Every structure is written in structure tokens, then in C-alpha cells.
Amino acid sequence: AQSVTQLGSHVSVSEGALVLLRCNYSSSVPPYLFWYVQYPNQGLQLLLKYTSAATLVKGINGFEAEFKKSETSFHLTKPSAHMSDAAEYFCAVSTGTASKLTFGTGTRLQVTL
Amino acid sequence: KAGVTQTPRYLIKTRGQQVTLSCSPISGHRSVSWYQQTPGQGLQFLFEYFSETQRNKGNFPGRFSGRQFSNSRSEMNVSTLELGDSALYLCASRQGLVTGELFFGEGSRLTVL
Numbered sequence: 317a318q319s320v321t322q323l324g325s326h327v328s329v330s331e332g333a334l335v336l337l338r339c340n341y342s343s344s345v346p347p348y349l350f351w352y353v354q355y356p357n358q359g360l361q362l363l364l365k366y367t368s369a370a371t372l373v374k375g376i377n378g379f380e381a382e383f384k385k386s387e388t389s390f391h392l393t394k395p396s397a398h399m400s401d402a403a404e405y406f407c408a409v410s411t412g413t414a415s416k417l418t419f420g421t422g423t424r425l426q427v428t429l
Numbered sequence: 430k431a432g433v434t435q436t437p438r439y440l441i442k443t444r445g446q447q448v449t450l451s452c453s454p455i456s457g458h459r460s461v462s463w464y465q466q467t468p469g470q471g472l473q474f475l476f477e478y479f480s481e482t483q484r485n486k487g488n489f490p491g492r493f494s495g496r497q498f499s500n501s502r503s504e505m506n507v508s509t510l511e512l513g514d515s516a517l518y519l520c521a522s523r524q525g526l527v528t529g530e531l532f533f534g535e536g537s538r539l540t541v542l
Contacts, residue, residue: 360519361532
């Protein structure tokens, strides 16, 4: 069985500041890890994914995440927040490319001027 | 290339009724998955279909069912609606069963009164 824990249901940052959204996973097998973003009244959009290749994964819109097996973490970062980054972010895990996704509870990112 | 299309986008039903939601995947995608999103339970996997066959199923009661047609379009049905079935139902498609990113639709928001 696998699970994901997202620390912090709400995160607020100033525009231009570092964005750090935390995700810890639990998996009995090597995991596949994903970050999705959801804007209001929209579906989910894939930001990036880790599938056992490079541990530092670069995604769209300037986001990146680092897979740390020793810490069972896959935190999402962006060096400089933009107002358009305000959305809800979900971390997800699966045990394979063909497997269902298990999502975290989400982190709502607020970006202030 | 058109994205995943879900209909209807919004609907209101009363307890005891049934509802059918439709999903048209991206052209060429043969796998369709359904997820339920609620404030309390978050995002939960319902089922996945590939080549008209259910390949994976989440932990939902039998009132939740689905099917896939030969053109890969999928429907999900919920019978004997309960208040707790109020949710955003998200459909996602991908090219194959073992490869490809999941692309999500904007969802069907169901309100049960």
C-alpha cells in the first residue's frame, strides 16, 4: 500500500519569494511520484513526475522537485513565486505507470503582493 | 487537439435518484480513469477502463459503476444517490494502459440535495 502526506494545507508566500510545498510518501515498492496543480473550477494539470530516473525533476512553469529516498520526500519548489501560481497543489504516488494514483490532501498556495 | 471532455459540468440531483456522467478522452487515448474529489476525503480513485474492460477498481460501493465504449468514451453511473456523493468527479485519459501521462478533464460537479 502507498500513501502521501502533504504538510500544510495552506501556504502563503510573497510574490518573488521561494515556494516550498512538502510531500512525504510511503510505499512498499519503489514509487512513481507526481505533482499536480488545480486552478479553481478546473481539472488537474501535471507539473512534473519522478519515475526512477534523475532524482531532481524539472517541470513546467519553473517548478522542480527532488526525490530523496532517505527522507521519503518529494518536495516541490520554485525559486520565485508569481501571482499566477496561486492554486491548489497535489502530490501523488503510484506503484507503477499502470497503477492508480493515490493523492495527498492538497496544499493551497496563496501568493501575496 | 481537444482535451478530455466531461459532461455535464454541473448537475443537481436529489437523494435516491441516479446519475450518469460522460467522459470523452483525448483522441487516440484508450485508457480512462475516474476520480472523486470531495473536501473531506480528497481525491479518490474510482476505476479505470481500457479496451472496454475495467482494469482497476477503487474502494467504492457497488452503487458506483462505469463502462467504456468501443470509441473509448466512458460513462460512470451512481445509483441511489446519497448526500455524501456530492463531489467533483474527474475523468482522466492516457494513451495506453502502461504508458503515458494522465490528462484530466475539468470535472462534473454533482450536488445531491
